[in-house]
Amino acid sequence: TLEIPTSDYRFVDNRQDFLDAVSEIGIPCVVKPIMSSSGKGQSTIKRDADIESSWTYAQEGGRAGAGRVIVEGFVDFDYEITLLTIRHIDGISFCLPIGHRQEDGDYQESWQPQPMSDVALKRAKEIAEKVTSALGGRGIFGVELFIKGDHVYFSEVSPRPHDTGMVTMISQDLSQFALHSRAILGLPIPNIRQHGPSASAVVLVEGESNNVRFGNLQAAVAEADTQLRLFGKPEVSGKRRMGVALARAEDIEQAREKATRAAAAVTTEL
Structure with a gap:
């Protein structure tokens, strides 16, 4: 083992082992498929009533399909x-x-x-x-x-x-x-130079469409040191990240506010 600090955790392959793991680790705990992206299949068990739905969601949301999940103790992090x-x-x-x-x-x-x-x-x-x-x-x-x-x-x-x-x-x-x-x-990587406090904010689209169109882009990039990247994804079903706004400023708080404004300025037509 690598002997690195982690939360308490268990790998489980079936519902009974899952129930046992939740009992051993205790509530609250976090449940994740062993392979997923963008939070799919992940949930936090905050009370007994969440246990069954958490198992079902993990089985449905894993990138590799139903199967092994990990149950993790909740870390009260800063x-x-x-x-x-x-x-x-x-x-x-x-x-x-x-x-x-x-x-x-x-x-x-x-x-x-x-x-x-x-x-x-x-x-x-x-x-x-x-x-x-x-x-x-x-x-x-x-x-x-x-x-x-x-x-x-x-x-x-x-x-x-x-x-x-x-x-x-x-x-x-x-x-x-x-x-x-x-x-x-195999190319060299020199010292990585920083350009200053920066932030990103996602352009999140919600709905059903196979022909998403974007508007108000001029306003989205009107501020200095602001950029917009649209991913070119043609369709959405439910919620989907369709782009990201990027911003640089004098400090992190200003950069976050600027990126959030830019992302919010983007309009969509489904």
Whole structure:
């Protein structure tokens, strides 16, 4: 084992083992499919009445279909970060920590850098290096961590560019996508330069359509140091992230407000 701090957890393969795990870990606890994205299949059990629906949702929402899930003890964290970790030809590099806010397990906004103590950042890097070294390979890894004071707990890892890392398209001279490509191709990765406090906010569309159209784009990018990326997804069923607004400012709070305004300015026609 890597002997890194985590919440208490159990892997379960059937309903009875799931019920036993919830009983052992206690409520509240978090339930996740072992493979999912954008929070699909993930839920928090806050009371006994949530147990059955949480199991059903995990079985329906996993990227690999029904099967194994993980039950995790709830961590009372101060904030959570993504530490983008790059394994490349010359070793391991880190981007500055990215803070983010989620709703129902799905990213809504992110910002960089996330303020944190030197002790916590050092521990975060140590954990990220252990995890990514155990996985091996080259490329960028989105290592998610819970922070409570100076204590750091490993949450999960994505062996690819991370949704919260889209902020790097405006915050850094080399975005997470450029870093991933360089690492895979064996190209050098120099010092990563920061452009200043930056933030991202998702353009979320809700409804049913196979011909989504966007409007009011001039207003969305009217402020200085603001960008908009629409993903080109033609259809939506329910809720779907269809783009991201990016902003840079004098401090993180201003950057978050600017990115949120830009995302909110985008109109959609279904």
